[in-house]
Amino acid sequence: MSDMHPDQTIALQASGTASVQPVPRHQPIIPGTHDDGTLVEDPGLRAPLVLGERSFNDVTNTVCGYAEAPMPKIWLTAFTITSSIAAIATGMILYLIITGVGVWGLNNQVDWAWDITNFVFWIGIGHAGTLISAILCLLKQNWRTAVNRAAEAMTIFAVICAGIFPGIHVGRVWFAWFLAPVPNSNGIWPNFRSPLLWDVFAVSTYATVSLLFWYMGMIPDLATLRDRAAIRLHKGVSRGFKMPMPLGDGLALHFMPKPDQIRVLVYGVMSLGWRFSSRHWHRYEKAYLMLAGISTPLVLSVHSIVSFDFATSVIPGWHTTIFPPYFVAGAVFGGFAMVLWLMIPLRMFLPNFSDLLTLRHLENMAKIILLTGTMVGFAYAMEFFIAWYGANEYEFSVFANNRVNPAKAPYWWAYWTMITCNVAFPQLFWFRRFRQSPLVIWIVASAVTVGMWFERFVIIVTSIHRAFLPGEWHMFFPTYVDILTFVGSCGIFMTLFLLFLKFLPTFALSELKIVMPQSHTDDHH
Amino acid sequence: MSMIKEMMTTAADYFPMLLRKQAPKFVTESGNPVYGIVAEFDETPKVFKAAAQVRDAGYSKWDVHTPFPIHDMEEAMGIKTTKLPLMAGGAALTGLCIAVVLQWGTTDILYPTVVQGKPFEAWQPFVPIMFELAILCTAFMCIFGMLALNGLPRWHHPLFSHERFYRVGNDRFFISIESTDPNFDPIKTKQLLEKAGGTDITLVEDVK
Numbered sequence: 001m002s003d004m005h006p007d008q009t010i011a012l013q014a015s016g017t018a019s020v021q022p023v024p025r026h027q028p029i030i031p032g033t034h035d036d037g038t039l040v041e042d043p044g045l046r047a048p049l050v051l052g053e054r055s056f057n058d059v060t061n062t063v064c065g066y067a068e069a070p071m072p073k074i075w076l077t078a079f080t081i082t083s084s085i086a087a088i089a090t091g092m093i094l095y096l097i098i099t100g101v102g103v104w105g106l107n108n109q110v111d112w113a114w115d116i117t118n119f120v121f122w123i124g125i126g127h128a129g130t131l132i133s134a135i136l137c138l139l140k141q142n143w144r145t146a147v148n149r150a151a152e153a154m155t156i157f158a159v160i161c162a163g164i165f166p167g168i169h170v171g172r173v174w175f176a177w178f179l180a181p182v183p184n185s186n187g188i189w190p191n192f193r194s195p196l197l198w199d200v201f202a203v204s205t206y207a208t209v210s211l212l213f214w215y216m217g218m219i220p221d222l223a224t225l226r227d228r229a230a231i232r233l234h235k236g237v238s239r240g241f242k243m244p245m246p247l248g249d250g251l252a253l254h255f256m257p258k259p260d261q262i263r264v265l266v267y268g269v270m271s272l273g274w275r276f277s278s279r280h281w282h283r284y285e286k287a288y289l290m291l292a293g294i295s296t297p298l299v300l301s302v303h304s305i306v307s308f309d310f311a312t313s314v315i316p317g318w319h320t321t322i323f324p325p326y327f328v329a330g331a332v333f334g335g336f337a338m339v340l341w342l343m344i345p346l347r348m349f350l351p352n353f354s355d356l357l358t359l360r361h362l363e364n365m366a367k368i369i370l371l372t373g374t375m376v377g378f379a380y381a382m383e384f385f386i387a388w389y390g391a392n393e394y395e396f397s398v399f400a401n402n403r404v405n406p407a408k409a410p411y412w413w414a415y416w417t418m419i420t421c422n423v424a425f426p427q428l429f430w431f432r433r434f435r436q437s438p439l440v441i442w443i444v445a446s447a448v449t450v451g452m453w454f455e456r457f458v459i460i461v462t463s464i465h466r467a468f469l470p471g472e473w474h475m476f477f478p479t480y481v482d483i484l485t486f487v488g489s490c491g492i493f494m495t496l497f498l499l500f501l502k503f504l505p506t507f508a509l510s511e512l513k514i515v516m517p518q519s520h521t522d523d524h525h
Numbered sequence: 526m527s528m529i530k531e532m533m534t535t536a537a538d539y540f541p542m543l544l545r546k547q548a549p550k551f552v553t554e555s556g557n558p559v560y561g562i563v564a565e566f567d568e569t570p571k572v573f574k575a576a577a578q579v580r581d582a583g584y585s586k587w588d589v590h591t592p593f594p595i596h597d598m599e600e601a602m603g604i605k606t607t608k609l610p611l612m613a614g615g616a617a618l619t620g621l622c623i624a625v626v627l628q629w630g631t632t633d634i635l636y637p638t639v640v641q642g643k644p645f646e647a648w649q650p651f652v653p654i655m656f657e658l659a660i661l662c663t664a665f666m667c668i669f670g671m672l673a674l675n676g677l678p679r680w681h682h683p684l685f686s687h688e689r690f691y692r693v694g695n696d697r698f699f700i701s702i703e704s705t706d707p708n709f710d711p712i713k714t715k716q717l718l719e720k721a722g723g724t725d726i727t728l729v730e731d732v733k
Contacts, residue, residue, distance in 0.1 A: 056592060056696035181627055189631035193643045193650040198657075205657040209664040216668050224592075224694030231691050246663045272678035275685070278576075280675040281594035283607045287671035290613050291664060298660050305653055509694075510593040519593060521573040521601075 009054035035164065054355065056513055062352045063507045064225055068263075071502055074349055076244050077089060092481050093168055101171050103481040109474035110465050113481045115169040117456040118489060120306060121334070122162035123203065124327070124452060127299055127334025129155025130210055133217070134295035137288075143364055145511040146357045149221075150346075151339045152214040153504070157496040158338070161206045161489045166199075195308035202305040209298060213291050217283075221505035224272035229263035236397020303331045310459065317398035317463030320386065326379035333372035333422070334452035338366050341445040342497065344438045346506075356507055359436055368437035369448065373426030376455075394468070402462040411462045414454050421451025534705075535676070548729070551704045551711060557730040561587075562681035562714050563690065564723025571595060572698035575721035576601040579700060582717055586706035590690070590699040607674065613666045620662030624655040676723040683731040702728070 055061075096103050106113055129151040136144040170176055174298075179200045181190055190197050230240045238260035242250030274280070304324035311323040340362065347354045387395045406412040425447040427436040434444075468475045500506070513519055537544040544606075549558030566572035569591075576589050580603045586636050589602060599606070628651045632638060643650055672678065684690050684701060693699055700723060702714050711728065 033589075060592075060695045063543060181631060187636055187679050189636055191638075192628040192632050192654060193640055193647075195653075198653040201654045201657045205661045212664055212668050216671075220593075220694065227694045229690040231688075234688065234691075259575055268680065272672065273680040273682060274677065275682055276590045276592060277675075278591060278598045278602055279604060280677070281591070282599050282604050283671045285594050285675050286607050286609050287667040290610060290667050294660050294663050294667075297656075301653070301656060301660075307651075483715040488724070513593040514596075519569055519595070521570055521595060521597060 002429070023134060043264065054516070056516070056518060059356070059512055060224060060228075061507060061514070062356065063221075063505055063509050063512075064228055065352070066350055066501070067225060067503060068243060068259075070250060072349060073246075075498060076246060079495065079498045080246075082498060083490050085488055085491025087488075087491075087496045088484050089164075089492055091489055092485040093164065095481060096168055097173050101169065103479060105164055105477045105479045107453060107474050107476070109467060109472055110461055110476040112169075112460050112464065113329045114457075114478055114486055115165045116309075117460055118451065118486050119162050119165040119169075120159045120327075120456040120460075121453045122165075122489065122493075123206075123306060124303065124331035124334045124456075125338045125449075126155040126158035126162060126206070126210070126335065127303060127328070128339050129153070129158075130206075130213070130295050130299040131332050132339070133213060133334065134292040134299060137292040138296060142515045143361050145508055146361050146516050147339060147365070148511070149214075149217065149508045150343060150500075151498045151507055152210065152217065152334075154338060154342065154497065155210045155335075156207070156214055157493050157500075158335075159203070159210060160496065161493050163203065163207065164489060164492075165239070166203075185340075195305065195312045198227070199309055202302045206298060206302045209295060213295060215509075216288065216291070217508055218505060219271055219274050220276065220284075221509045222267045223274040223276065224509055225505060226264060226267035226271050229260040229267065233258070233260050233264060238502065242461070254398070300328055303327045306315035310463075314390070315463055316394040317402070317459070319395075320383060322379055322383055322386070326376070326383070329372050329375040329379065330422075330452060331454060333369065333376050334448060336365050336368050336372065337350045337445040337448035337452070340441055341449060343351065344442045344445070347438070347503070350501075353507070356512060359438070362438060362441055363435050366429045366441050366444075369444065370426050370429040370435070373422060378422035379417065389477060398463055398466075402466055403458060409462070409463070414458050418451050418454040420457050421447040425451070449494065541646070552728050552730070555730070557732055559704040560729045560731040561701050561706075562711070562718060562720070563684070563699055563701045563727050563729050564689055564718035565689060565725040566698040566700070566723055567696075569698070569720050572700065573598070573601055575700055575718070575723060578721045579717065580624070582708070584702055584708050584714075586600070586709075587700065587702040590684075590693045590701065592696060592698075593692055609667070609670055609674065611661050616662040616666030616670075619657045620659035621655055622689050624663070625660040627658075628654060637716045648700070666673075683729055686732045687727060687729045689725055689727070698733065 104113070104115065119303075129148075132144050132151045133148045136148075167173065167176055179190060179197065190200075191410045229238075238258045241253050241256035241259055243253055244250050304327065307327035308321035310318035311320060313319060343357060343360070347357055386397050390396075400407045403409050403411060403415040406416075409415070425444045426443060428440060434440045461476050465476055533544060534546060539544040551559035553559060564575075566575060572589060572591065573595060576598065579587055580601065589598060591598070595601075598604075618723060633645055637645065639645065689697070690699060700718060700721075702718070708714075715726055
């Protein structure tokens with residue numbers, strides 16, 4: 001395909017005479033093995049980050065091709081399912097707002113349960129994106145270019161899901177603006193000395209900065225999509241509008257504008273007239289580096305502040321100084337698990353992406369899972385140790401009698417699920433065979449995601465379901481509204497992610513091109 | 526002086542009803558002003574070397590358009606380091622000050638309250654929001670400052686009338702030299718770009 005004139009390729013693609021993903025692999029995966037040639041252990045050899053001796057044009061075609069071509073049928077199926085689940089969440093939230101928080105299973109003793117569990121769960125997942133784009137950028141880890149865009153998108157969507165729960169758990173949602181320091185007729189201001197208000201500022205800053213970071217990274221790639229659509233329109237090879245159908249071809253709708261016309265307009269406006277100028281790139285790179293520099297302390301601060309919600313209270317089980325680092329490690333751990341959980345099926349269903357997202361990338365992320373999982377395991381052990389060593393009988397009792405001991409703790413199963421999923425499963429990655437197998441990585445990622453939800457559940461519910469007087473002991477039982485709101489938030493997350501796959505550049509094109517050998521300025525490459 | 530002139534030209538671009546642009550130095554046969562000359566390159570090393578040649582020829586109003594930021598291109602083009610970090614530092618201080626005024630002003634002056642036993646003189650509870658607002662303002666300055674210095678958003682640009690230029694986001698590199706450059710000469714500039722290894726050298730008009 002590389003012999004053909006690229007305009008001709010685009011013309012053929014767009015007119016449907018060439019397959020939409022025309023790029024054949026120049027070097028097929030080593031036959032008979034799972035190895036794609038990136039798993040070299042020789043420190044003198046640097047594994048290629050983009051496989052198949054791709055040219056710049058091939059990479060552009062691969063990434064933009066998916067945003068321009070009709071998605072595979074499985075996308076439509078998945079989208080139908082996830083958007084239906086998202087609709088359930090919307091219904092449940094509406095029901096809650098109309099009726100009141102009594103529709104949840106909260107009681108006098110357990111006044112925070114699934115709502116805050118889900119909030120911390122989602123905000124934790126959101127940490128991997130910024131970690132990949134900021135911390136790995138500062139550490140010059142070039143392999144991050146394959147996953148940073150999708151991980152940043154995931155961050156935004158996870159923060160959206162996270163933002164729902166504290167918003168609706170306040171009860172009278174129409175008073176949620178009390179959180180903002182707005183002058184009002186009562187003359188009352190929010191309590192700036194409360195960690196809950198720090199949390200409002202931390203999460204909203206995080207959401208804003210992540211969104212800006214993500215958008216800024218996309219500006220050049222949106223410009224590429226704009227230019228490709230403009231070329232096709234100019235050459236008269238744009239497809240007509242087709243509504244995707246579950247079976248057979250799409251339904252042609254002639255009264256609709258051509259998709260390329262919409263693209264030129266939407267991508268054109270979004271790319272702000274970017275013209276790939278080196279003078280612009282210079283400031284752009286500087287801005288990117290500074291954003292990475294400020295996002296690194298930001299990402300560490302956000303989950304620390306989330307942990308202050310618990311740590312600054314005087315409830316046994318919450319009042320511990322280990323919480324900030326423990327929460328941050330857990331967030332990175334859960335976030336990377338979610339990145340892997342999403343990217344492995346993506347490699348399967350959109351196969352050309354496996355050239356950009358190699359086994360080496362998966363292995364690197366598996367190593368981070370192992371590292372952070374072990375840190376989390378250490379934090380569990382240390383928390384327990386200090387509860388004993390600190391000789392506070394209430395603190396120790398929360399661990400022994402509310403969490404660990406099956407004979408006394410009604411929530412023992414939640415604690416041990418957490419330990420199994422978060423500490424035991426990642427230990428598989430000590431073995432090279434397991435961290436090089438996408439299936440095993442995916443299973444571990446699923447386990448970790450479940451485990452991280454249970455971690456938050458254990459921290460929140462088992463600490464507060466028994467107060468100092470046995471008369472105040474209550475169990476927490478979720479209602480169907482609790483369950484469906486959480487399931488629905490997963491639907492919202494997945495729906496947004498699927499829309500991202502369809503309409504936006506899934507990989508950071510300009511950054512992928514930097515790590516290709518052709519980008520070097522000397523002749524020897 | 527030249528800076529004021531440049532600002533006037535930019536303002537004239539945005540408000541043609543208020544300011545009239547200077548008459549263009551070069552006009553094509555069709556009557557359109559000349560934007561400049563564009564040369565195309567197909568490999569990174571070629572455009573990198575060509576950029577150094579254009580820089581050495583003494584041009585100032587010119588640019589290299591590349592699908593990705595090329596390492597060390599600032600040096601090859603002789604671009605001065607941007608003021609953006611300084612501006613971001615100013616934004617960080619602004620954010621910090623907003624947080625200080627907001628928190629002390631509301632909780633110690635407008636409606637003094639002691640909550641959770643945290644006394645008035647305690648500054649520690651105010652640190653997280655001071656940090657967050659400083660970060661927020663810095664991030665705004667990084668992105669919007671970058672866009673402002675770049676003169677973006679600007680959806681119309683003469684270069685977009687050059688059809689081959691649409692491959693710049695894919696795999697082609699371009700050097701454009703503007704006609705407003707004092708050294709610009711339709712023939713000599715073209716020769717320079719030819720010598721530097723550019724192909725498809727085209728005169729781009731500023732089509733209205």
